[in-house]
Amino acid sequence: MPQPKPIYISPATRYQNAALNYYLELTGSPYLHYGYWEPLPVCQNDLTIAKLRTAQEAYTVKLFSFIPAGTNTVLDVGCGIGGNAAYLKERGFTVEGLAPDPFQQQMFVERTNGQVPFHLTRFEDFPQNHSYDLILFSESSQYMAADDLAQGAARLLNGGGYLLLADMIRTDGKYNEGIFSNCHVSSVLHDALTQAGFSLVKTEDISAQVAPTIDLGIANFRTFGLSTIKYIANLLAIAVPPIYHFLRWIFNRWVKNLIVEGLEARKIFDKHLCYQIQLWQLSKKDHENSSPTA
Numbered sequence: 001m002p003q004p005k006p007i008y009i010s011p012a013t014r015y016q017n018a019a020l021n022y023y024l025e026l027t028g029s030p031y032l033h034y035g036y037w038e039p040l041p042v043c044q045n046d047l048t049i050a051k052l053r054t055a056q057e058a059y060t061v062k063l064f065s066f067i068p069a070g071t072n073t074v075l076d077v078g079c080g081i082g083g084n085a086a087y088l089k090e091r092g093f094t095v096e097g098l099a100p101d102p103f104q105q106q107m108f109v110e111r112t113n114g115q116v117p118f119h120l121t122r123f124e125d126f127p128q129n130h131s132y133d134l135i136l137f138s139e140s141s142q143y144m145a146a147d148d149l150a151q152g153a154a155r156l157l158n159g160g161g162y163l164l165l166a167d168m169i170r171t172d173g174k175y176n177e178g179i180f181s182n183c184h185v186s187s188v189l190h191d192a193l194t195q196a197g198f199s200l201v202k203t204e205d206i207s208a209q210v211a212p213t214i215d216l217g218i219a220n221f222r223t224f225g226l227s228t229i230k231y232i233a234n235l236l237a238i239a240v241p242p243i244y245h246f247l248r249w250i251f252n253r254w255v256k257n258l259i260v261e262g263l264e265a266r267k268i269f270d271k272h273l274c275y276q277i278q279l280w281q282l283s284k285k286d287h288e289n290s291s292p293t294a
């Protein structure tokens with residue numbers, strides 16, 4: 001398979017890519033989203049990677065139940081490794097994917113048998129070639145500024161076209177530091193989309209069905225992550241005490257707080273965020289004003 005053409009990828013995006021690739025390794029799934037747990041887990045034993053994969057399939061089905069009839073062309077922004085795009089393609093949509101990660105590009109091309117075009121770029125840098133009926137942001141909105149998202153989508157959509165977004169959203173604008181602080185503040189996102197000419201057609205809060213994935217992550221980290229860290233620390237303390245003391249210092253200085261916060265992730269989510277699916281429609285008039293050919 002030909003190698004993707006190299007593009008400049010900023011260090012921040014490379015950190016995000018590394019985290020997403022780690023998530024892929026852990027789940028072994030074609031999706032990078034949280035999933036939709038239905039039925040909800042009733043006990044700790046229900047929190048398994050196998051059930052997460054089932055939840056991820058259910059999320060995709062749920063998401064696509066929001067696509068309005070008559071939609072044909074779809075731009076899947078932040079398409080990951082192609083789970084959603086393959087699902088759409090199989091259902092007769094004309095799809096294109098976009099993400100700033102050569103590794104995802106490779107996996108995407110394999111998953112979609114090379115039949116779905118992939119654009120190796122950030123959404124913010126995506127040049128306009130043609131317009132789409134619907135732009136999908138399946139858990140990718142949190143990686144870009146609200147204005148870039150709203151104005152970029154308005155520029156790329158046909159008049160009357162749709163923007164379908166599913167993501168964690170901050171309900172508390174004062175929560176602005178920590179694990180989920182890159183998620184949009186609800187009112188800021190709403191204002192950016194309204195100003196770009198969109199109106200909200202439909203929304204659903206699926207926080208309860210998404211949250212078990214956070215619980216699963218915490219449970220697995222407690223069981224495997226912490227015990228592995230302790231084991232490696234014990235080995236180092238026996239074998240190379242100076243390195244152990246140095247790493248312990250680094251751990252206490254930079255890593256410990258991150259771990260404490262990670263273990264609190266469910267409480268932070270419940271207190272400051274929600275997870276919503278939102279369907280927005282672009283008015284025909286606003287599109288005519290923003291279109292270069294108008």
Ligand SMILES: C[S@@+](CC[C@H](N)C(=O)[O-])C[C@H]1O[C@@H](n2cnc3c(N)ncnc32)[C@H](O)[C@@H]1O
Nearest residue numbers: 031032033078079080099122123138139140143
């Ligand atoms: C959590 S994953 C979601 C993947 C996929 N949509 C899904 O539902 O499984 C976030 C995606 O957004 C992409 N992404 C990050 N920054 C982006 C940007 N500036 N423009 C477009 N996509 C971006 C990531 O590379 C990744 O594909």
